[in-house]
Amino acid sequence: MSQQTVTPADITARALASFDACESPRLKELLQALVRHLHAFATEVELTQAEWEQAIGILTATGDITTDQRQEFILWSDTLGLSMLVDAMANPSPPGATESTVLGPFHIDGSIPRTYGESIAERPGGSPTWFSGHVRSLDGSPIAGARLDVWQNDETVNLYPVQDPDAPEQHLRGLFETRDDGSYAFLALRPTDYTIPEDGPVGAMIAATGRHAWRPAHLHLIASAPGHRSVVTHFFDARSPHLDSDVVFAVKPSLVRPLVHHPAGDPDAPPGVDGEWWSCETDVVLVPEA
Amino acid sequence: MSQQTVTPADITARALASFDACESPRLKELLQALVRHLHAFATEVELTQAEWEQAIGILTATGDITTDQRQEFILWSDTLGLSMLVDAMANPSPPGATESTVLGPFHIDGSIPRTYGESIAERPGGSPTWFSGHVRSLDGSPIAGARLDVWQNDETVNLYPVQDPDAPEQHLRGLFETRDDGSYAFLALRPTDYTIPEDGPVGAMIAATGRHAWRPAHLHLIASAPGHRSVVTHFFDARSPHLDSDVVFAVKPSLVRPLVHHPAGDPDAPPGVDGEWWSCETDVVLVPEA
Numbered sequence: 001m002s003q004q005t006v007t008p009a010d011i012t013a014r015a016l017a018s019f020d021a022c023e024s025p026r027l028k029e030l031l032q033a034l035v036r037h038l039h040a041f042a043t044e045v046e047l048t049q050a051e052w053e054q055a056i057g058i059l060t061a062t063g064d065i066t067t068d069q070r071q072e073f074i075l076w077s078d079t080l081g082l083s084m085l086v087d088a089m090a091n092p093s094p095p096g097a098t099e100s101t102v103l104g105p106f107h108i109d110g111s112i113p114r115t116y117g118e119s120i121a122e123r124p125g126g127s128p129t130w131f132s133g134h135v136r137s138l139d140g141s142p143i144a145g146a147r148l149d150v151w152q153n154d155e156t157v158n159l160y161p162v163q164d165p166d167a168p169e170q171h172l173r174g175l176f177e178t179r180d181d182g183s184y185a186f187l188a189l190r191p192t193d194y195t196i197p198e199d200g201p202v203g204a205m206i207a208a209t210g211r212h213a214w215r216p217a218h219l220h221l222i223a224s225a226p227g228h229r230s231v232v233t234h235f236f237d238a239r240s241p242h243l244d245s246d247v248v249f250a251v252k253p254s255l256v257r258p259l260v261h262h263p264a265g266d267p268d269a270p271p272g273v274d275g276e277w278w279s280c281e282t283d284v285v286l287v288p289e290a
Numbered sequence: 291m292s293q294q295t296v297t298p299a300d301i302t303a304r305a306l307a308s309f310d311a312c313e314s315p316r317l318k319e320l321l322q323a324l325v326r327h328l329h330a331f332a333t334e335v336e337l338t339q340a341e342w343e344q345a346i347g348i349l350t351a352t353g354d355i356t357t358d359q360r361q362e363f364i365l366w367s368d369t370l371g372l373s374m375l376v377d378a379m380a381n382p383s384p385p386g387a388t389e390s391t392v393l394g395p396f397h398i399d400g401s402i403p404r405t406y407g408e409s410i411a412e413r414p415g416g417s418p419t420w421f422s423g424h425v426r427s428l429d430g431s432p433i434a435g436a437r438l439d440v441w442q443n444d445e446t447v448n449l450y451p452v453q454d455p456d457a458p459e460q461h462l463r464g465l466f467e468t469r470d471d472g473s474y475a476f477l478a479l480r481p482t483d484y485t486i487p488e489d490g491p492v493g494a495m496i497a498a499t500g501r502h503a504w505r506p507a508h509l510h511l512i513a514s515a516p517g518h519r520s521v522v523t524h525f526f527d528a529r530s531p532h533l534d535s536d537v538v539f540a541v542k543p544s545l546v547r548p549l550v551h552h553p554a555g556d557p558d559a560p561p562g563v564d565g566e567w568w569s570c571e572t573d574v575v576l577v578p579e580a
Contacts, residue, residue: 004390005382005383005385005542005544006374006377006378006389006542006543007378008375008378011374011375011378011539012371012372012375014371014539015370015371015539018371018501018535018537018539019499020499020501021499021500021501022498022499022500022501023500024498024499027498027499028336028499029335029438030337031370031499032430032493032554033334033335034331035370037327037330037331037334038327038331038370038372038373039325039371040327041324041327041328041377042372042375042376043379044317044323044327045320046379047320047324047375047376047379048380049376049377049378049380051320052372052373052376053366056361056363056364056367058350059352059353059363060353060356060361060363062349062353063350063352063353063354063363066350068352071346073346073348073350073353074346077342077346080301080305080310080324080325080328081301081304081325081329082328082332082342083302083342085298085301085302085305085329085332085333086332086337086338086339086342087339088296088297088298088300088301089332089336089337089338090300090338090339092295093295093402097293099296117533122467132461137340175500187330205321205571208312208314208315208317208320209308209309209311209312209314209317210311210312211308211309211312211319212309212376217462221381222472233322240511245308247308249301249304249305249308252295252296255294278490
């Protein structure tokens with residue numbers, strides 16, 4: 001019998017060839033590219049069997065901690081920059097359009113419609129922040145009836161309501177429509193910097209590599225309007241100390257917003273606001289569909 | 291505010307730089323290479339957001355089906371050729387040594403010691419097959435007291451005993467030691483071609499890409515001896531129709547063995563064998579530790 005040895009390159013060639021008969025050209029392209037890059041990674045770093053076993057253990061632990069409420073695989077994609085890379089390829093923005101960024105794991109379907117100027121806070125606490133502006137098309141024309149789906153975390157507990165069993169069902173989220181002149185406004189809270197979940201395999205990676213787990217404070221929104229591409233994005237608080245080191249790489253310079261401080265007793269305070277408050281006036285610019 | 295856009299290359303650069311402060315040089319190397327190759331893959335294929343969502347769904351389903359008894363992440367590694375690639379890098383074999391191959395998911399610790407020539411079959415059925423030979427060092431000298439840990443599937447049900455709730459506890463596995471002259475022998479069954487589990491995400495990939503799920507028939511063994519590198523390997527049945535298309539790429543030419551047929555009534559039949567039987571005489575050659 002032959003003593004011909006099988007080299008690492010032979011194995012890569014065989015794995016690639018195993019997909020030669022795949023009838024879907026796109027599936028074939030994806031899997032052959034996956035094999036090629038996966039093998040190139042393992043070959044370049046000379047991955048050891050012990051490291052391979054650790055990797056299998058990490059993937060298994062990632063599966064174990066993932067539930068309907070906790071998506072650790074997405075957290076890997078986010079913290080390795082893959083989510084933002086896919087976003088950047090999918091959503092190139094022409095100059096002047098509101099750029100996209102990650103959806104994140106805390107969006108919930110089923111937020112309720114709210115009226116112009118309404119508060120999304122369903123319990124006391126936090127720093128009132130008035131968001132207002134217009135939704136416009138790329139040529140600057142206002143869009144009536146555009147929809148804004150907004151959500152944010154709660155600075156009093158540093159959590160998104162979906163993470164907080166004590167939060168009222170509709171706390172800190174809502175659906176708004178622009179008025180006939182394209183204007184929108186709502187009363188939110190000042191968002192706060194927070195850490196991604198640190199108790200799973202991703203948190204262990206962050207700790208072991210000397211990274212930090214912080215995300216800079218932001219308001220989430222999905223803006224949509226008939227005849228326009230929807231945009232999933234954030235507005236980041238310009239005062240966050242973590243704008244340059246977002247753990248999921250989601251900051252784009254065009255999405256950073258100054259929040260203006262107003263002292264207590266300001267006669268322009270939104271209805272129901274007695275103490276100090278903040279404001280952010282910003283437009284959302286959507287790209288017409290081709 | 292700036293309308294400077296963030297390019298895919300910017301995102302890759304940021305993700306790489308996030309590991310610059312990692313204190314472990316090896317961990318830094320592994321994670322930066324992982325990011326570089328992962329981003330190169332996504333960039334090359336222009337991975338869409340829908341495909342990214344499918345990938346997250348597949349990883350989640352892989353976690354959901356993985357249990358203590360079923361390791362779907364290893365099955366991905368096996369069917370994409372990664373397991374054999376890591377094996378080939380870890381275990382280069384000098385000419386004449388028994389080459390390694392995958393461990394596979396069906397090895398169980400705690401097999402019982404058995405005596406020279408004993409049968410590993412704990413219930414009737416199957417085609418008796420007499421494995422015999424010597425365990426030798428690379429220079430040809432026999433090794434006394436070398437250990438062989440063997441296991442195989444059952445051709446009557448196409449399953450490994452660990453998959454078969456009706457199988458006796460120690461069915462088709464056992465620990466053997468070589469005699470003073472380095473010889474070993476045991477009575478096994480003729481192994482059979484079988485398919486990897488097809489009811490999970492890996493099975494769906496195999497079906498969607500037009501591959502088949504077969505592995506060629508083989509006996510598993512782990513051979514070890516003091517002063518020598520252990521080897522995890524198979525002996526493949528030369529008559530298998532799947533030697534050139536093993537779904538996990540584990541076949542090496544040097545591991546293929548002819549099984550010799552013996553008719554019923556053969557006076558050389560092993561004790562207790564009445565009908566036809568098979569034999570395989572083969573040495574196992576271990577590499578001395580450096």
